[in-house]
Amino acid sequence: MRVDQSQEDSSVGPNISTKRDLASLCEVEDSVTGAIIRSTFAYVDDQGVAWFGQAHGIRKYDIDVGDLIRLLKRVPDEEVYPLKSASTAIETKLLPRMLLEEAEVLQYLTQHHHQNLIRFHGCVVNRGRITGIALDKYKVFLRYRFEDVPHDLDINACMEGIRAGVKHLHSHGLAHNDLNPMNIALDSDDNPIIFDLGSCKRFGEELLSGGTPGWVDEDYTISAQRNDELAMDKIEAWLVAEKGQRIRA
Incomplete structure (x- = not known):
């Protein structure tokens, strides 16, 4: 079984208006001290194009939409699909x-x-x-x-x-x-x-x-x-x- 979608590629950045648009938003902490190391986040657009980003030393609660748009980078299809x-x-x-x-x-x-x-x-x-x-x-x-x-x-x-x-x-x-x-x-x-x-x-x-x-x-x-x-x-x-x-x- 298969569901075909448009073959047009996404040429613009991620279309994000809120953190709820993300596929994931996680934190990585130091296992000993509990200090924040980085926050990571992922987004998948309507064309199935995947994006990934990370913010070093910043808790996920302190990241805003502007940070997400700036830090998200497209992941090549061959790496995820x-x-x-x-x-x-x-x-x-x-x-x-x-x-x-x-x-x-x-x-x-x-x-x-x-x-x-x-x-x-x-x-x-x-x-x-x-x-x-x-x-x-x-x-x-x-x-x-x-x-x-x-x-x-x-x-x-x-x-x-x-x-x-x-x-x-x-x-x-x-x-x-x-x-x-x-x-x-x-x-x-x-x-x-x-x-x-x-x-x-x-x-x-x-x-x-x-x-x-x-x-x-x-x-x-x-x-x-x-x-x-x-x-x-x-x-x-x-x-x-x-x-x-x-x-x-």
Whole structure:
């Protein structure tokens, strides 16, 4: 499956009016002192053109839109996007390979769909490269559920859905390997939808990336069922703690 978009290239700078337009905004701190080293940020425009920038010694909260526009630099397509029909190791470097592998996993899961896994509609192709993946869209993420939705969350029901989706992956010999509240969306009925399958691989395969700091007990490099089980325990503990804080408040 494929979704073709305009082949016109972007010749102007990033069209940003707020930090919310960014695809990511992160900080890198000194692990010993906690001092800020740099903030990094990324943006992807409507044509699938990627931009990346960094501000040394500045916290992300202190960066304004003018800084973003000035510091964002275009990333060459070949560094982030796989060719539509890549066939050699040279054509599939690390980041393009990760996107291509995620698309392949999602394509497989369309034949083995589960209600708690994101629905895949195909790949977006620009300039002869896969520049995006078309998925169902959700407005609420588990990470911000307590902030964005006023009514209570049934944690047991939520975890039951998460575990059901993960169990389905495991039944096909796949592990997600990067479960965390930012990779789980919620529909209008609070049913959890697992997405971001960039680290999803068959048991025993080597990972290109996996695990988000704070949601893993240790670094791991091999896809395994245990990675998901540990992450789900952490997610459940976090949900209980978050809910408790709001009750006390």
